Every structure is written in C-alpha cells, then in structure tokens.
Amino acid sequence: MGGDGRPAIEVERLTAGYGSTKILHGVDLTAAPGEFIAILGSSGCGKTTLLRTIAGFQKAFSGSIRLFGKDVAGLPPEKRGVAMVFQSYALWPHMTVLGNMGYGLRLRGVERGEIRRRVGDLLAMLNLSGLEDRKVTDLSGGQRQRVALGRALAIEPSLLLLDEPLSNLDAKVRLQLRYEIKALQNRLGFAAIHVTHDREEAMTMADRVVIMDQGRIAQMGTPEEVYDRPASPFVATFLGAENRIEFDVLPQTGGGVGLQAVGMARPAPWSGEHGAAPAAGAVTAFFREEAASLTAADATPGQDCPAAAIVLPGVVATRAYPGGHYRYGVDAGGRHLSVKDAGYHELGAPVGVCLPLSRLHIFPAATQ
Incomplete structure (x- = not known):
C-alpha cells in the first residue's frame, strides 16, 4: 500500500465480455503500489x-474498478493514468525510436528538450542508447519490444499493464527482457499486471500469481504458495502436477491412516510431519514428474527411497533425453506416470517409482 493506504488497483465483482457473451464472472483483485502481479x-x-x-479498452458489464482510490469504470483509457504494453508492439512504423518513445509525452504537451532528455534516460535503461534516430522497422524484435516498453514508461505511469509482451520473442531475448522488466519495475516503483500463458515467466517475475480458469480466479498467492500448495486439482495440473494416482485412505491399527493404491503391497502410513492427514475415503493425488524417481522394482520405503514414501512397481514404456536428465514414461499398475530421473534405464525394464508422500497434492475424489 502507498502512504495513504490506498491500493493501486481494486477490482470488485467485475463481470465483462463481448456482446452478450460473458467472459469474466465476478472477479475480485487488489494490487498494492509497487507490486508485480x-x-x-x-x-x-x-x-x-x-x-x-482495467485499461478501459473493454467495457465492464458490472462491478467496480478503482485505481489509487479513483473509480475509473466510466473513463476512457487515456483518462485512467495507466500505460499498456502489447504483444504486437503497436509501434508507429513511420516514426523513429525517439518519435515512438516520446509520443505520449508530446500528446501531453511536454517540451521537446524535456522529451529528448526523458527518452535518453530510458534508452540507457533499456540498452538502446544511440538508436533514437533509427526507424523502428530497422530494429530486431527484442529492440522493438524495448521501444514499446520505453514508450509506456516515458509517461511515468503508476500502473503498467503488460499483455503477453514477450510471447513473440525467441527464448534468449525473452529471458533478457524478463529480467530487465522486473529490474525496471523494482527501480521505478510502478505497480504492474502482467498477463502471460508462460508459467516460468509468471513465477519468476511476480510478487503474486493469479491463476484464472473460465473467467474466474482459481487461486491467488505468492509463487511459492500456488506452486507448493495448489488449491484445486485444476491449479495442481496447470502448474505441472499432471501425474495422478487414485488412493484409498484407510484407518490404521493403532491410529492414523495409510494410503493404499493398486500395486502397493500394503498401505503407506501418513506421517504427521506432512500436515493434517487426509480424511478416510477415496482421494486423488497429483504430483510433478520431478517429484518422483526410479529405483529397483522390489525396493521398499527406507531402501533406496525415503521412509515416508510409496514405491509403485512398473515397467519403462518410453524414454527421452531433454538434457541433464531422462524423462521416462512408466506403466505402473495400469497407470502411465511421467518421471524425471538422472539414471539410464532400458525400455521394458522393471522399475519402482519412488514417490515421497510430502510431494503429493491430495484432494477428495469428489472434487474431480
């Protein structure tokens, strides 16, 4: 929050769409000044x-949008005091770098010498010094996106909106700009909302991540919260926990519960150190391929596998080498599980899938 306690953005019960089609279904979102979402x-x-x-390019059906305490729902984009960077750059092809980056300042009546000074400072920040008189059509994709970012920042916005600005760039330039945008945001202190479909981009840049599903917010939290504690099967699978195993949670003699799945000789006792035990009944557990490893087919927990783990016997069905590790597809008790492992295993080889209980994301089967 800023010194007066007002959020940079307050969106409440927002519904919006196109024509008669509703896309957003009652979205609530708050961002603090200087926060990157x-x-x-x-x-x-x-x-x-x-x-x-939020930017004003799309009319809300209902709900409210306040920017730094001001209701902007009825205002056009240019009156909202926000800047936006688009996926398509949206630069003026007949203008130079200076002309594009200074365009918003010129519209605001800023004197020419001040425009050149401000743009010069931004060119230095964006590693574009010396290019101010070059046509944007003569620039690379990464340079054009830096110009688009500079144009947005030139008006010194308190809020910057980014609509998948890196998706058209190659991997190396995308990584560079990811770092540069975050460094600029830390340095200049503006709030930012960055829309992306790239999970790594969101997790590495944001203070908080908002995961959306069918026009609603499925979960919102720090990168660690949404990754380590997904709130639903949708969030778990969306963030990479695509393996799933059906378990029965069974009461154990002497207290506690155990997890029993097809292919397991006996239930794996739930350890209190992994949090509250799941309730008895049918559950579905999700896990990421890097959470598991391969061991001997007859291995047991505590032998080449953590004690608080399960071992599912299976057979190697597929193998790929993406670099640094192997990615295996394992047929285990009628399931196809994807596992990352550093070791080499032949196709058709019997293996055990070692899976620590602490790496499972467990939900009642009724939530599927």
Whole structure:
C-alpha cells in the first residue's frame, strides 16, 4: 500500500465480455503500489479481457474498478493514468525510436528538450542508447519490444499493464527482457499486471500469481504458495502436477491412516510431519514428474527411497533425453506416470517409482 493506504488497483465483482457473451464472472483483485502481479492461464480463460477492462479498452458489464482510490469504470483509457504494453508492439512504423518513445509525452504537451532528455534516460535503461534516430522497422524484435516498453514508461505511469509482451520473442531475448522488466519495475516503483500463458515467466517475475480458469480466479498467492500448495486439482495440473494416482485412505491399527493404491503391497502410513492427514475415503493425488524417481522394482520405503514414501512397481514404456536428465514414461499398475530421473534405464525394464508422500497434492475424489 502507498502512504495513504490506498491500493493501486481494486477490482470488485467485475463481470465483462463481448456482446452478450460473458467472459469474466465476478472477479475480485487488489494490487498494492509497487507490486508485480502475473495473471496466468490458458487461452480463453479471461486474463486478457481482465487486463483490457482495467485499461478501459473493454467495457465492464458490472462491478467496480478503482485505481489509487479513483473509480475509473466510466473513463476512457487515456483518462485512467495507466500505460499498456502489447504483444504486437503497436509501434508507429513511420516514426523513429525517439518519435515512438516520446509520443505520449508530446500528446501531453511536454517540451521537446524535456522529451529528448526523458527518452535518453530510458534508452540507457533499456540498452538502446544511440538508436533514437533509427526507424523502428530497422530494429530486431527484442529492440522493438524495448521501444514499446520505453514508450509506456516515458509517461511515468503508476500502473503498467503488460499483455503477453514477450510471447513473440525467441527464448534468449525473452529471458533478457524478463529480467530487465522486473529490474525496471523494482527501480521505478510502478505497480504492474502482467498477463502471460508462460508459467516460468509468471513465477519468476511476480510478487503474486493469479491463476484464472473460465473467467474466474482459481487461486491467488505468492509463487511459492500456488506452486507448493495448489488449491484445486485444476491449479495442481496447470502448474505441472499432471501425474495422478487414485488412493484409498484407510484407518490404521493403532491410529492414523495409510494410503493404499493398486500395486502397493500394503498401505503407506501418513506421517504427521506432512500436515493434517487426509480424511478416510477415496482421494486423488497429483504430483510433478520431478517429484518422483526410479529405483529397483522390489525396493521398499527406507531402501533406496525415503521412509515416508510409496514405491509403485512398473515397467519403462518410453524414454527421452531433454538434457541433464531422462524423462521416462512408466506403466505402473495400469497407470502411465511421467518421471524425471538422472539414471539410464532400458525400455521394458522393471522399475519402482519412488514417490515421497510430502510431494503429493491430495484432494477428495469428489472434487474431480
């Protein structure tokens, strides 16, 4: 929050869409001054509609939008005091770098010498010094996106909206700009909302991540919170926990519960150090491929596998080498599980899938 305690953005019960089609279904979102929020979701989930509605390019059906305490729902984009960077750059092709970056300042009546000074400072920050008189059509994709970012920052916004600005760039330039945008945001102190479908981009840049599904916020929290403690099966799978195993949670003699799945000789006792035990009944557990490892087919927990773990016997069905490790597809008790492992295993070899209980994301089967 700023010194007066007002959030940079307050969105309450926002609904919006196109024509008679509703895309956003009662979205609530708050961002503090200087906070970087990433909105993450698959195509069609409503993330760009949310951004465009905050910016004023899309009209809200209902709900409220306040920027630094001011209700802006009825204002056009140019009256909202926000800047936006688009996926397509949206630069003027007939203008130079200086002309594009200073365009917003010129509209605001800023004197020519001051425009050149401000743009010169931004060129230095964006590693574009010396290019101010070059046509933007003569620049690389990464340079053009830096110009688009500079144009947005030239008006010294308190809020910057970024609509997948890195998705058209190659991997190396994307990584560079990811770092540069975050460094600029830390240095200049503006609040930012960044829409992306790239999970790593969202997790590495944002103070908080908002995960959207079908026009609603499925979960919001720090990168660690949403990754380590997904609130639903959708969030778990969206953030990479695509392996799933059906378990029965069974009461154990002497107290406690154990997890029993097809292929397990006996239930794995739930350890209190992994948090509250799941309730008895049918559950579904999700886990990421890097959470598991491969061991001997007859291994048991505590032998080449942590004591608080399960071992599922299986057979190697597929193998790929993406670099640094192997990615295996294992048929285990009628399931196909994906596992990362450093060791080499032949196709058809019997193996055990070692899975620590602490790496499972468990939900009642009724939530599927």
